[in-house]
Amino acid sequence: MNILESFKVAIASILSNKMRSFLTMLGIIIGISSVITIVSIGKGGQSAITGEFNKIGVNVLEATIDTSAQINQNDYFTMNDVKNIKSRIPEVLNAAPIFQKGGVTVKVGNETKRAVVIGTNNDYNSILSVNMLYGRFISEKDVLSGRNVVIIDDISSKSLFGYVDSTGKTIKIGERSMMVSATIVGVYKSQGGAFASSFGDRMPVILYTPITFAEKMFQDDFRINQIEILVDNAKSFESASNSINRILSSAHHNKDKYKVDNLMKQLDEVNRILNIFTMIIGAIAGISLVVGGIGVMNIMLVSVTERTREIGIRKAIGATRRDILVQFLIESVIISLIGGAIGMALGILFATIIGSFLGIAPGISFLTVLIAFLFSSAVGIFFGIYPANKASKLDPIEALRYE
Amino acid sequence: MIEVKNLWKVYRTGNIEFTALKGINLFIGKGEYTAIMGPSGSGKSTLMNILGCLDRLTEGRYILNNKDVSKLTDNELARIRNREIGFVFQAFNLLPRLNALENVELPMMYAGISAWERRRRAREALAKVGLEDRMYHRPNELSGGQKQRVAIARAIVLNPSVLMADEPTGNLDTASSYEIMKIFQELNNDGTTVVMVTHEPDIAQYTKRIVMVRDGNIIEDRAVDNRITL
Numbered sequence A: 001m002n003i004l005e006s007f008k009v010a011i012a013s014i015l016s017n018k019m020r021s022f023l024t025m026l027g028i029i030i031g032i033s034s035v036i037t038i039v040s041i042g043k044g045g046q047s048a049i050t051g052e053f054n055k056i057g058v059n060v061l062e063a064t065i066d067t068s069a070q071i072n073q074n075d076y077f078t079m080n081d082v083k084n085i086k087s088r089i090p091e092v093l094n095a096a097p098i099f100q101k102g103g104v105t106v107k108v109g110n111e112t113k114r115a116v117v118i119g120t121n122n123d124y125n126s127i128l129s130v131n132m133l134y135g136r137f138i139s140e141k142d143v144l145s146g147r148n149v150v151i152i153d154d155i156s157s158k159s160l161f162g163y164v165d166s167t168g169k170t171i172k173i174g175e176r177s178m179m180v181s182a183t184i185v186g187v188y189k190s191q192g193g194a195f196a197s198s199f200g201d202r203m204p205v206i207l208y209t210p211i212t213f214a215e216k217m218f219q220d221d222f223r224i225n226q227i228e229i230l231v232d233n234a235k236s237f238e239s240a241s242n243s244i245n246r247i248l249s250s251a252h253h254n255k256d257k258y259k260v261d262n263l264m265k266q267l268d269e270v271n272r273i274l275n276i277f278t279m280i281i282g283a284i285a286g287i288s289l290v291v292g293g294i295g296v297m298n299i300m301l302v303s304v305t306e307r308t309r310e311i312g313i314r315k316a317i318g319a320t321r322r323d324i325l326v327q328f329l330i331e332s333v334i335i336s337l338i339g340g341a342i343g344m345a346l347g348i349l350f351a352t353i354i355g356s357f358l359g360i361a362p363g364i365s366f367l368t369v370l371i372a373f374l375f376s377s378a379v380g381i382f383f384g385i386y387p388a389n390k391a392s393k394l395d396p397i398e399a400l401r402y403e
Numbered sequence B: 001m002i003e004v005k006n007l008w009k010v011y012r013t014g015n016i017e018f019t020a021l022k023g024i025n026l027f028i029g030k031g032e033y034t035a036i037m038g039p040s041g042s043g044k045s046t047l048m049n050i051l052g053c054l055d056r057l058t059e060g061r062y063i064l065n066n067k068d069v070s071k072l073t074d075n076e077l078a079r080i081r082n083r084e085i086g087f088v089f090q091a092f093n094l095l096p097r098l099n100a101l102e103n104v105e106l107p108m109m110y111a112g113i114s115a116w117e118r119r120r121r122a123r124e125a126l127a128k129v130g131l132e133d134r135m136y137h138r139p140n141e142l143s144g145g146q147k148q149r150v151a152i153a154r155a156i157v158l159n160p161s162v163l164m165a166d167e168p169t170g171n172l173d174t175a176s177s178y179e180i181m182k183i184f185q186e187l188n189n190d191g192t193t194v195v196m197v198t199h200e201p202d203i204a205q206y207t208k209r210i211v212m213v214r215d216g217n218i219i220e221d222r223a224v225d226n227r228i229t230l
């Protein structure tokens, strides 16, 4: 008997007991749909995070001082380093110095908040593209004349002033009693997004200021502790990192004091953890698929027993063992595949619904669908083979005598 | 045609052995019409199942159409059941979910015949047994005699050289039984070898030869006197 005939026979038999066929499929439906939901949400989360990182900057390297090493005053970055990195390395398109200081206080009227001050220059914006909502970023003039201007994040602006657009307002910045006035010239969108807002009031104000103003403000504490570097493309990371290290070490006459990292490396780490997470939960969901498979096997065994006489008749008129085996195997594969298809549709639906609640576009890929498809047919074959084999081995005379 | 030499059949159920056939020797030539008779439990069905390649003998030789079938594999036996033997059962053994036409098509499916050709031959076989107007009926919509005629159509659709029947009229009333006997005689007249088990003497009167079995032995083998022809 050819495969097409076997399919017809199998479909007829599935249709002859619709309710039971559906209940058998249910296990597969639940298994496949939960695996697809979880994997899609996981993938969607991953690409959302990747998107955030991409916004920050894909081709960005960050030179920092290796804090695990012994550090001298002379090891800190200088403006000259920034200039050299920018001009001497062909792969480097731009570089910006950063002085970052936490534990700072800002004051508006009687209200005070904790703040982080990032002193940098106008190049920073072309490297890490700050998302300006109002006003402007630090300009070259600001840096040259050490103007007392700041750029504030939208969330802090809202909580300090009650509204987002606070350009033109004055705030006080400083440590302890040494407070300096500064004018807000721009408001940018906080990168943390929904994540940052969950900090509520404990989220510090993040201010950008001209690096020259920061130097005046913090004097002895001031040092350039980081350089942001834009390279032409991700393939240049390796060679650019080496060049940066070489320039820094020869300028400071030291060795192994600097680290050059790219943000994507951190992304890889985040993705790795997320992957493990998705896989573990996916595997737990996969167990339900195995349970579904056992359900298929159970029903197929019942079906073989019920149809013993039919098997006897088929054998008596010339069906071979293979004919019977294929007939029952195709039946279990069809049940699993239909279950798999329904499960897939439900999985995509659930992933879309849950994704819309989480604000994530579910990552439903062709590969996920293909794997689900292959997996459900594998379940059908694996759990169908035993009952089908049992059916094929029946002795025709004994089978015909079965009531 | 059919040649059985020193055929033994021993049934084993756990530790208990039962010898159902005790050294049967039998020759049935082409075109014969033989009735196998004997009391209940004498071994008629056992012999018939072995002749029909549904069961295996314990000892001896069985040569069917010049082929020793005693040592064939399961697959080879399936092929012989499919192509060379048509088997009719007392209990009809039709598939309840299939209509008459589909039931008759079934052996042709296993013979790998195309759907169109199957349909054509199945109609032809059903016409031969007088059921051209019942082709789309399911078994539960047919009388016993009609069911048995569907079963005969199924048995002959691949033109087997032997038609075997184990008490084909056992579940039928007299009128239906005669119809079946008529068909058998027609098939035999057309050259088909027929072997039939029956315990009813009047049914055996339609055949040409009677083989009497008792306790697993052939005790009598004679030609039919005063044969009834329909």
Ligand SMILES: Nc1ncnc2c1ncn2[C@@H]1O[C@H](COP(=O)(O)OP(=O)(O)O)[C@@H](O)[C@H]1O
Pocket: B011, B012, B013, B018, B020, B038, B039, B040, B041, B042, B043, B044, B045, B046, B047
């Ligand atoms: N599968 C079997 N296992 C054990 N004994 C059997 C089996 N089939 C038949 N027998 C025994 O073999 C003997 C012959 O049976 P059978 O050939 O069916 O007789 P008949 O058809 O002549 O009535 C009977 O005694 C029966 O009980």
Ligand SMILES: [Mg+2]
Pocket: B044, B045, B046
């Ligand atoms: Mg019997």
